[in-house]
Amino acid sequence: MRYVDASLLQYIWVIRRQLTRLEQALQLELANIHKAPNVRLSVGIFSFIRTQLIRGETRQFNFLFPVLDVNTVAQALADTIHSGYGRTIYLPGIMSYVAILV
Numbered sequence: 001m002r003y004v005d006a007s008l009l010q011y012i013w014v015i016r017r018q019l020t021r022l023e024q025a026l027q028l029e030l031a032n033i034h035k036a037p038n039v040r041l042s043v044g045i046f047s048f049i050r051t052q053l054i055r056g057e058t059r060q061f062n063f064l065f066p067v068l069d070v071n072t073v074a075q076a077l078a079d080t081i082h083s084g085y086g087r088t089i090y091l092p093g094i095m096s097y098v099a100i101l102v
Contacts, residue, residue, distance in 0.1 A: 019043055020088065027086075040086035047092060049073055066092055 023043045030036045047065040048054050054067060068091055076089050 016045055019045070023088075040084070042080050042086045042089060044073075044077065044089040044091070046073060046089075068092070 020043060023041050027039075027041055030039045046068060048058050048060075048067045050067050050069055056067075058065065058067060073091060076091055080087060080089055
């Protein structure tokens with residue numbers, strides 16, 4: 001079993017931070033420039049999703065980066081839309097705790 005290289009994790013977390021900052025900038029733009037304060041935004045941070053491109057196993061540590069089922073991702077997106085609130089979706093859920101540590 002191959003563990004994730006530290007440089008790869010750093011790259012992943014830089015991308016995650018940039019996505020979060022882009023979301024915050026878009027929220028500020030909508031609220032201040034377009035006068036739309038009630039628009040909600042959600043960001044999805046997913047590991048690998050089983051699609052036509054990724055069918056089998058990846059060479060990553062499966063506990064942190066499992067291959068997600070399409071229905072699981074779709075259900076998380078649908079739940080977020082129906083909740084009425086914007087949020088950051090972490091799938092798998094363990095990633096939210098890892099994000100706190102980094």
